[in-house]
Amino acid sequence: MTTRQEVTVGIGGAAGDGLDKTGDTIAKTCSRLGLYLSAYNSYQSVIRGGHIWLRVRIAEEKVYSHGDHLNLLIALNQDSIERHAREVNSGGAIIYNSDKLKCDSVLVGDGVVTVPLPIAELTKPLGRLQPVMQNTVATGAMLYLLGLDFEMAASVLADTFKHKGEAVVEQNINVARAGYDHARERFVPLGYEWNFTRIRRPFITGNEAFALGAVAAGCKFYSAYPMTPASSILHWMANHGAKCGVVVKQCEDELAVVNVAIGAGHAGVRAMCGTSGGGFALMTEAIGMAGMIEAPVVVIEVQRGGPSTGIPTKTEQADLNQVFGASQGDYPRVIIAPTDTTDCYYTAVEAHNLAEKYQLPVTIISDLLLSEHPETIEADAFRHDVPIERGEIVDYWPEDKGQFKRYAFTKSGISPRVLPGTEGGMYVAATDDHDEEGIVISDVFTVPPVRRKIQEKRMHKVDAVLSELVPPQLEGPHDADVTLIGWGSTSGVIREAIVFLTQQGIRANHLQIKYLHPFHSKEVTEILRSSKRTICVECNYTGQFARHLRAETGFSVSDLILKYDGEPFEPHHVVQQVRAILEGRSRSLDVTMDEAREIAYHYIRVHLADKVRPARIEQVDGNDGSEPLWLIELVGREHGEKEGELRVGKQTGSIFQWQPAVLSGGARAD
């Protein structure tokens, strides 16, 4: 984007530096001014230290991803300057606490202004302050540089701190003003001119949307075990459970979580549970139970980087296979992958309705990006009066009608249910296979036709589900050169990539699929068959969705665009790869120069105590000719003198050699 109608601010610091609150203040200020935001937080699995990198994209019109620019950096620690200063686009600024940090000019690009803040001096008249107040000074400076309204920020600070009393509110506002005034005295605004509509809109994450949708749909039971990135559903539910009349239960493990939820669902309460990949792995047996005893339950799996413990705070879309393959045997289930934040709300509603109407487990599959990134939605995006459809529930069964057939072999496959406690309806729900009355058939003589008919009854329910689900639509020109296919959270970034591609003369259309099971094979096959070139975009190594597509339609897509480094797609990733594909260029897995620099930073952090930084990088041949190498010169951060060299394999990414320079004059040891 080259117009001035948007800006991306990045705040970098360590865990414990109060980044969250700063991000909140900025987000709320911009939101209340009527701007649209999309933010993404890159953080680590650590409580203190590490690197937190929060990017907030701010625009006059709705944006669908956190974009791929950086216009203003607020650096709360030295590491953030080191990592991100060079990413700031020309015309931008770097704000930092000059009492504690240094911004080396060698790290700063052309046309980027550095904004050192002498925090102690600026805040001296304001009394004794906590170190975290440096954030608020920086926020004040940022507001001036970006042409954002100070008074709105002041009112946000007033709201945030009102529970701590007038004095604290005053102090915070004055601290912010000190930063604002300093910037105004010393610097020129960056040239953003905004139209503030001041329309208030919610700024919300996917997980919060799931929770809200569930309670709007009448969910009264939520169980969970803390696991990134699903825990925020538990936190929201725990904070609002009493108000909404929801029982919120943190259980001892995920085995308990899902079994407790199914017990509640069986007893007639809308129940939901949430987890990530590793937790879902523990839930799979019980999900089969829900299918067998025909109990409603909603399970949310928020994918994160795997395999195993993986990269807990990073995003990925690699659990499709697990969710699809969950539990033994053939059993009725529904799997939905919502495509954006608003969709999370309505998917939660739909999931509870489907679970009860069809008496089966519904798994919602999300990912860290979708669940955790906050974005602006329209004020009326979430409707209160959502449909609540419970299916057929019998509330009394007279004795003269005999045994209630809980699993009656009906034409639709749906057998009306009684809730435990209902007069006359007594039956036992068994995980062993059973007849219409629920009597187990596996112990004395397993009657083949009874087994055949009950299996058909259960599975037939899913056919009816499909007829209720809206098929995916192809968005964009039907005669496009390329069709980009995605599932779940990639919808926003693909949409934005297509805008860029179109500007570059490449016509693309977009197929985003959310109903994974049952699957709209007929409609999807038709769309794929009439596409000129099909490219599947997903965040995993093996192309799990492309495989699923092939299994459900027989259609193999032409190409794959895959990402599995833990960070989400940004528009330029998709654009570059589409172009490479269309131009017939090979797409290499070689380490790029930027990646080599990051590998060097990793080595420097782990082995060289952050005393040096990478400077000149050039490609050289490997000594033994096995692979070309990146030769990275390392210079001291204090003095800028060469301290040594690192060699990183271009193909393998392996660190071959750390070669310290001889410090006391004379020839280097080679």
Added chain:
Amino acid sequence: MATVLELPISAYESVVDPDWCPGCGDFGVLRALEIAAGKLGIQPKDLMLVSGIGCSSNLPGFIHAYGVHSLHGRAVAVATGIKLANHRLNVVITGGDGDGYGIGIGHFIHAMRRNLDLTYIVMNNQIYGLTTGQASPTTMKDVRTKSTPLGNVELPINPVALALVSGATYVSRGFSGESKHLADLIGGAIAHHGFSLVDVFSPCVTYNKINTYDYFRKRVYKLDAEVDYDASNVEPALQKAFEWDERIPIGVLYRSEQPTYEDLEPALRDGPLVRRELRLNKEVFDELMEEFM
């Protein structure tokens, strides 16, 4: 106090006859449960049996009431969800020692910590019956079984001791061969407001040739026959819990009245969750949305 309308055993008769081996201890437990429920006047519609997998876990199919025959080791968890959804139901968990004290032991301990108003009847035969005779968590040391042909080298779990230190508020032990006594124990357990454990010696006549009816008849003695036994203290109860070899106490080891999890859960204050209006109040919804602006 209103008169309880007692129900006869026939009120709980299922169309399905138990398929346990003739002589199985579980027959006695089933009968004791029916007597106890009848004496308490519990209608079949208000009785919910939850089990796992195993011979003992087949019990819900043999009694006319609501039931969930769930997964191995998960009965306590499923029962927890059912109880929280509708705490007016009398939820009775029935299963074996393999199911409850092995794979299910985590849920067992946590349910006791919560003091949920559940009754857990464990038919403890110190063997795995349905899978034809392997060692179980309560198999005694040195016993030879299908999976321990050279003798079991592990110590058995002590379920009543575990219950005492985990917060259960009604801890008892029964014997299938003492059916009247067992019926009283089960009645007390169901009537008790809190987590009740009834660990029952329920001999497996097919696979356990050591812990037989005779074995127990020689050893069990009734605690309530002991004049000076005070079931309101954990320490003396723990001592009784460790008595084995020559003499094994049966009866109520410990009983205490404490608030249950359901008593303390705010969302249950207005009655069973299953009766609550599903539609969220519009004002509440607007307040929730406001928090994001």
